[in-house]
Amino acid sequence: MKIIDVVQGSDAWEQFKLGIPSASQFHRVITAVKGDLSKSARKYAHELVAETLLDRPLLDTQGRTFAMLRGQELEEAGAAQYEFTTDAETRKIGFVTTDDGKLGCSPDRFVVGHRGGLEVKCQLDGGHMGCWIDGPGDDYKQQVQGTLAICEAEWWDLYAYHPDLPPLMLRTYRDEPYIAKMSAALREFLGLRDEMLAKARASGFFTERAVKEAA
Numbered sequence: 001m002k003i004i005d006v007v008q009g010s011d012a013w014e015q016f017k018l019g020i021p022s023a024s025q026f027h028r029v030i031t032a033v034k035g036d037l038s039k040s041a042r043k044y045a046h047e048l049v050a051e052t053l054l055d056r057p058l059l060d061t062q063g064r065t066f067a068m069l070r071g072q073e074l075e076e077a078g079a080a081q082y083e084f085t086t087d088a089e090t091r092k093i094g095f096v097t098t099d100d101g102k103l104g105c106s107p108d109r110f111v112v113g114h115r116g117g118l119e120v121k122c123q124l125d126g127g128h129m130g131c132w133i134d135g136p137g138d139d140y141k142q143q144v145q146g147t148l149a150i151c152e153a154e155w156w157d158l159y160a161y162h163p164d165l166p167p168l169m170l171r172t173y174r175d176e177p178y179i180a181k182m183s184a185a186l187r188e189f190l191g192l193r194d195e196m197l198a199k200a201r202a203s204g205f206f207t208e209r210a211v212k213e214a215a
Contacts, residue, residue: 035181078161
């Protein structure tokens with residue numbers, strides 16, 4: 001595990017993430033039930049190849065939504081409530097990669113003194129109630145098990161926070177059989193991405209402005 005000391009959302013954070021499959025997008029690579037390669041994996045690979053060749057994040061036509069901005073504003077309050085409730089101390093994390101730098105994640109926080117971490121989820125009213133009643137959804141398994149694997153953690157807490165509604169805390173432990181299947185699917189995905197990248201470079205059209213591998 002390598003910890004990159006950058007501020008999430010900053011230009012440096014964006015630069016470190018370029019072309020690296022991120023746990024928050026693992027639902028596009030891996031199926032939730034079996035951990036197999038997903039049908040949507042090719043599209044995500046296209047995006048990672050484009051990021052690498054362009055040496056910049058992909059253009060976001062929607063920009064930062066109200067829900068995203070609100071979530072960022074409430075994260076501190078949610079983390080403080082989590083710390084008070086659990087009598088724990090947390091610290092912010094920028095970006096984490098595997099030792100080989102091929103996979104990454106942007107966890108909200110590590111829990112100090114434990115092999116555990118925290119994701120603070122601050123949704124709008126309906127989204128929060130949905131999470132509180134039905135759980136975090138089908139896409140969460142890939143993200144949390146991917147984060148556990150990359151961060152070499154034993155458990156991860158999801159803390160859904162809303163200033164006017166009851167919170168939800170959900171602790172997830174490592175699912176070793178699923179992580180093993182997920183790791184195999186991710187290796188296959190990385191091979192697919194590399195094949196696409198080699199094909200694009202072989203065209204002679206692209207002149208990369210920076211080569212990350214040489215950094």
